[in-house]
Amino acid sequence: MEDFFPSFFPSELRQTCRIGPIRKGEQLFHLGDNVQAIYRVVAGEIRLVRYGADGGEILLHRAGAGEYFAEASLGAEYYHCTAICTAEGTLLTIPVKVFRTFLEGDSSFAFAWAMELAGNLRALRRRFERLSLKGASDRVLHYLLTEGAEETGEVHLPGSLKAWAAEMNLAHETLYRTLNDMEARGLIERQGQILRLLGNA
Amino acid sequence: MEDFFPSFFPSELRQTCRIGPIRKGEQLFHLGDNVQAIYRVVAGEIRLVRYGADGGEILLHRAGAGEYFAEASLGAEYYHCTAICTAEGTLLTIPVKVFRTFLEGDSSFAFAWAMELAGNLRALRRRFERLSLKGASDRVLHYLLTEGAEETGEVHLPGSLKAWAAEMNLAHETLYRTLNDMEARGLIERQGQILRLLGNA
């Protein structure tokens, strides 16, 4: 199944992977577990979370279709967070042991993987930069500018507004209000699940 | 000079690198420049920044001795931020072209590099998680827990308190007050440049 694997995966590696369904609420691993696999979301959604001292859930990452997660745990002994399925789907499970073997022996694979990691790093830096903005509207603007379509700043809302608010570390109420304000000011335009950036200021 | 290079760098690669001094205020590259090199700080400090619409400086990363920067730009065409030297030191410059060649041809090098990137990714995730905390004291606690020495939660303050505040996206005044509060409450202990976590709550 070509769709399940990135093109650069060697066929021998593909044979050791597992592909299976994930159900909402299922936990793939917990904070502290020994690292046994890295994953790629084929369909559905996985959230990587950690729990604060007060029991509050801290969202580290949301992985959607096509995205890896726990990929940074390759060199670690144990997982640094907990993975929970938040939307039913399909999951590709890649055993670390075999994965490491290929990384060490196949230079073109290792190269492709390094490119992949570099891309993830850049994406995370964007999110980091976004979080460092204080204003809610600044974050929305930044999202449209960095994650939106080239030039047009058009974005398909990733799921519910509530989930989007969580990804940007905003209370969902604040996001509602902010979007209303911005639309009222003519900064953005909303058409159902599509957000468009209007004036380029 | 063994100190300048990570141990896994092939000697042929080392020969194409440049080692030179950097002065405070010097800019290594700007947002939008074509990617020509990745860097490693031997001594001193480099900050990766980006400028907001209001002209405000957004700190993306602070790289100190031993750290790489722009390493995620390997697969990119142009730099996504600006690099400024904030403390005099020495810089290792690694041309991307040669670097790529080695990545593609030397699997053990590529593997080591992938490990390096994975580590960077984990470090950035920690910082990201920290930023997602709302309270100032939560951020300080998180810093001590994740960046501090194992168990003891002991930390050498990275430079000035002001710089530390910037790294945690806090106003420096807020950090001063928070540290005072925390010390008064017996949560932490300060001895000059050393912060120690006391009660493990």
Added chain:
DNA sequence: CGTCGCATTGATATCGCTCAAATCCGGTGG
């Protein structure tokens, strides 16, 4: 039809930011 979760709006509280000012410290030049 009842329930659950998302969307939306209102009211209030809180925490960190901003502006301001005083002190301290290291370095520099006379």
Added chain:
DNA sequence: CCACCGGATTTGAGCGATATCAATGCGACG
């Protein structure tokens, strides 16, 4: 040796933006 200066540190006061609490409508789903 001392006066001066810039930057870090510290403390104070007040504001504002966001979180929080609360209530309602709405659509999907069993």
